[in-house]
Amino acid sequence: MKDYLTGNATVESVPVASSKDVVQARQVVRNLAQRGGLSLVHQTKLVTAASELARNMVVYGGGGVVRAAEVNGPQGVGVFVEFRDDGPGIRDVEQALTDGWSSGRGMGLGLSGAQRLVNEFDIQTGPDGTTVTIVKWNR
Amino acid sequence: MAPEENTQLLIETLTSHREEFLAQWGAIVGEALQGRLSVAEMRRELGELYEAILQAIAAGGLDADGEAYGETRSLLIELSRNRARQGFTPTETATSVFALKAVLEPALTGEEHGTRTYLQFAKLLDGLALLTTEAYVRTREEIIASQAEQLLELSTPVVQLWKGVVGVPLVGTLDSARTQVVMEKLLQTLVDTDSTHAIIDITGVPTVDTQVAQHLLKTVVAARMMGAQCTISGIRPQIAQTIVALGIQFGDIQTNASLADALRQAVREVAKDAEDDVRGLL
Ligand SMILES: Nc1ncnc2c1ncn2[C@@H]1O[C@H](COP(=O)(O)OP(=O)(O)OP(=O)(O)O)[C@@H](O)[C@H]1O
Ligand SMILES: [Mg+2]
Numbered sequence: 046m047k048d049y050l051t052g053n054a055t056v057e058s059v060p061v062a063s064s065k066d067v068v069q070a071r072q073v074v075r076n077l078a079q080r081g082g083l084s085l086v087h088q089t090k091l092v093t094a095a096s097e098l099a100r101n102m103v104v105y106g107g108g109g110v111v112r113a114a115e116v117n118g119p120q121g122v123g124v125f126v127e128f129r130d131d132g133p134g135i136r137d138v139e140q141a142l143t144d145g146w147s148s149g150r151g152m153g154l155g156l157s158g159a160q161r162l163v164n165e166f167d168i169q170t171g172p173d174g175t176t177v178t179i180v181k182w183n184r
Numbered sequence: 185m186a187p188e189e190n191t192q193l194l195i196e197t198l199t200s201h202r203e204e205f206l207a208q209w210g211a212i213v214g215e216a217l218q219g220r221l222s223v224a225e226m227r228r229e230l231g232e233l234y235e236a237i238l239q240a241i242a243a244g245g246l247d248a249d250g251e252a253y254g255e256t257r258s259l260l261i262e263l264s265r266n267r268a269r270q271g272f273t274p275t276e277t278a279t280s281v282f283a284l285k286a287v288l289e290p291a292l293t294g295e296e297h298g299t300r301t302y303l304q305f306a307k308l309l310d311g312l313a314l315l316t317t318e319a320y321v322r323t324r325e326e327i328i329a330s331q332a333e334q335l336l337e338l339s340t341p342v343v344q345l346w347k348g349v350v351g352v353p354l355v356g357t358l359d360s361a362r363t364q365v366v367m368e369k370l371l372q373t374l375v376d377t378d379s380t381h382a383i384i385d386i387t388g389v390p391t392v393d394t395q396v397a398q399h400l401l402k403t404v405v406a407a408r409m410m411g412a413q414c415t416i417s418g419i420r421p422q423i424a425q426t427i428v429a430l431g432i433q434f435g436d437i438q439t440n441a442s443l444a445d446a447l448r449q450a451v452r453e454v455a456k457d458a459e460d461d462v463r464g465l466l
Binding site: 064068075085088089097100144151154157158162 | 359391397398421422425426431432
């Protein structure tokens with residue numbers, strides 16, 4: 046995905062280590078979405094996707110950092126969010142993105158559902174960690 | 185110079201100036217606490233502490249972590265817990281110990297032997313003051329934890345909405361701890377009010393993700409196991425669209441846009457159940 050963070054003055058960073066931090070990350074993303082003028086439905090979808098991805102970082106990635114920013118593109122204003130952890134990575138991304146597949150006791154809908162909730166979605170993963178990036182456009 | 189000489193000097197100084205030192209110590213601490221604690225109470229605390237420290241020095245020297253300081257440590261923990269509950273700051277609490285340094289300083293620091301003794305005594309008091317801070321923080325944490333628990337209880341009121349119908353208006357985030365409290369209260373209220381219908385209203389829940397959904401489903405299943413019908417109400421349009429996009433299926437669980445709709449339906453069902461019961465008797 047395009048590098049949306051470098052030189053962006055609106056970047057907000059939230060360290061995420063526990064479920065309390067997930068709530069905090071959600072709030073930061075919601076504020077950006079509101080400031081960017083996203084509709085209520087778009088806001089809700091983006092915040093829910095952020096909630097899933099931030100919780101995955103806590104549960105499977107041993108915590109990490111969420112960085113979010115307002116971005117501009119041909120489609121207008123949007124919100125970009127990056128979820129970076131240095132956990133063990135996802136061994137089989139295709140499987141992880143399958144509806145209903147969970148290595149734990151989840152519903153197995155977080156990752157695949159988050160992908161459906163946003164406009165752009167990217168996963169980079171390896172033994173050194175996982176970085177998921179998403180963008181939700183205001184349209 | 186042997187360490188015993190230091191402790192000897194300390195014991196002598198502390199013993200011969202007892203009344204004078206206690207008065208000075210009480211004056212400094214009293215000023216810091218500014219009348220928020222009764223003078224008699226404070227003087228009693230300091231008096232006990234003074235004796236305990238004196239005895240500990242006589243018995244075991246100057247190691248704050250040593251066995252001889254057991255009594256001193258429990259007095260200090262007690263003092264810190266009280267200060268924390270009474271709303272004093274950690275600094276004000278530690279000052280109760282540190283102030284004794286200022287009291288002894290002029291009496292000891294005249295010549296080299298005394299100065300060295302004073303420094304050792306100061307180190308001892310640093311150790312003891314650290315202990316008060318630890319005990320203080322631990323007490324505050326306990327207070328916060330118990331307040332959080334009370335808040336959890338308060339923020340999940342389960343109410344009887346109608347004869348046979350109970351409702352839970354959820355507000356805020358629904359984590360595992362909260363779900364547990366909601367579930368227990370809901371099941372208990374179903375039993376207490378002899379109800380057959382439960383409505384969980386999520387109008388006040390800003391984000392419904394897979395975790396919240398899982399918790400809701402768990403609660404519904406538990407209510408069903410008690411023989412109750414369970415409805416989820418307050419599903420706003422944006423939440424409905426998000427739930428669908430996420431891929432969450434509520435299966436055969438009844439859902440409603442508003443609490444009013446859910447209540448109307450539940451009341452109708454309760455009435456119908458009663459009718460059926462009467463018919464069964466005839
Ligand atoms: N950051 C991550 N690091 C390592 N593994 C991950 C990470 N995120 C997801 N996974 C793996 O991908 C699987 C699917 O994730 P997904 O979020 O879809 O489901 P889940 O978290 O198990 O359940 P839920 O539906 O509650 O989110 C997880 O079970 C986990 O094995
Ligand atoms: Mg997940």
